[in-house]
Amino acid sequence: MSSSELVCRSMNIEPNLSETVKAEFDAFCGYCGVELKEGDAVHLLKFKKSFIDQNLCADGSSKYACPHCNEIMNRSKFLLPKLSTGIFTEQGAYPVGKNTNRAYFLKNPPKPPFLFSVNIGQSQHIVWKAPVNLSNEVFFVQLSNHVISINHKKLMGTVKHLHKLRDIHSQALLDDWALNNKKPQQIDRDKLNPFYFLGMKGDVVGTYTLCSWLKDLVESELIEESELAEFKQLNWGEAWLLNAACIENEESNVKPETFTY
Known part of the structure; x- marks a missing residue:
C-alpha cells in the first residue's frame, strides 16, 4: 500500500477517476513508486511549476501518476500543516500537531500500517512521500523533507x-x-x-x-x-x-x- 492510498483510506477520500487514462505499459507512479500495470487507470504525470520536490519522487521520469497521488496533489488543503500533520491509519486519521497528541501516539504507536507525518509550518505536500510503517517497534516519521527513524x-x-x-x-x-x-x-x-x-x-x-x-x-x-x-x-x-x-x-x-x- 502506498502512502497516498493509506491517507485516502484514512480520510474516506475516493480518487476521481473521471480524468484517468489506461496505462499503455507497465510503469511506476512518478510520486510514490507504486507499481502500475498496463491497462490500469492512471493520470498523466504533470508537475506543477511550483513543485520543487522532483528529487524526492520515486520515479520523476515516469509518464504516469497513480489516482491516489493525483488526488492528494490536487487538493490544496494538504499543503497546510493541519492536514499534513497527523497519524494516518486504516481506522482513521488523527491529529498530532499538539505535543500532547503527539505524546499519546509516541507512547501508544498505532497498529500497522500507519503513516506519521509532521509539517513544521511550510506550505508543502509531504504525506505522499512519508514512509508507510509496517512495524510499531521501529518506525519512521516524515518531518517536512526529513525522514527520521524511531526505535520505540x-x-x-x-x-x-x-x-x-x-x-x-x-x-x-x-x-x-x-x-x-x-x-x-x-x-x-x-x-x-x-x-x-x-x-x-x-x-x-x-x-x-x-x-x-x-x-x-x-x-x-x-x-x-x-x-x-x-x-x-x-x-x-x-x-x-x-x-x-x-x-x-x-x-x-x-x-x-x-x-x-
Whole structure:
C-alpha cells in the first residue's frame, strides 16, 4: 500500500477517476513508486511549476501518476500543516500537531500500517512521500523533507529514565523549601524538558544541548554525570521527539478524535 492510498483510506477520500487514462505499459507512479500495470487507470504525470520536490519522487521520469497521488496533489488543503500533520491509519486519521497528541501516539504507536507525518509550518505536500510503517517497534516519521527513524523501546526507556531524574529534581526542590521554611510551590514536571529544542517547529534539530536543570543535578552531586549518557544514545529525530514523549499530563493519555478532510 502506498502512502497516498493509506491517507485516502484514512480520510474516506475516493480518487476521481473521471480524468484517468489506461496505462499503455507497465510503469511506476512518478510520486510514490507504486507499481502500475498496463491497462490500469492512471493520470498523466504533470508537475506543477511550483513543485520543487522532483528529487524526492520515486520515479520523476515516469509518464504516469497513480489516482491516489493525483488526488492528494490536487487538493490544496494538504499543503497546510493541519492536514499534513497527523497519524494516518486504516481506522482513521488523527491529529498530532499538539505535543500532547503527539505524546499519546509516541507512547501508544498505532497498529500497522500507519503513516506519521509532521509539517513544521511550510506550505508543502509531504504525506505522499512519508514512509508507510509496517512495524510499531521501529518506525519512521516524515518531518517536512526529513525522514527520521524511531526505535520505540529505546525512546520509551529514555522517557522512563527522564521521569526518574524529574523525581530526583522535584524531591530536591521540596527538601530545599522545607530546609529554608519556604512555602512549597507547584512543580510543573512537563516543563522539565531534556533538550533545548524550539517547540513543535523543530528549528534546532541537530544539537543535543541538555537543559540546565539536568546539569544542575550533576553539579549538586545528586546524580552521576554518567546518568546523562542515555540521552546521547538517541538519534536526533528521537531526541527531538523526546520532549513530546516525556509529557506526563492527563491529556497526553487520551487518544485524540479523528479528523477528516
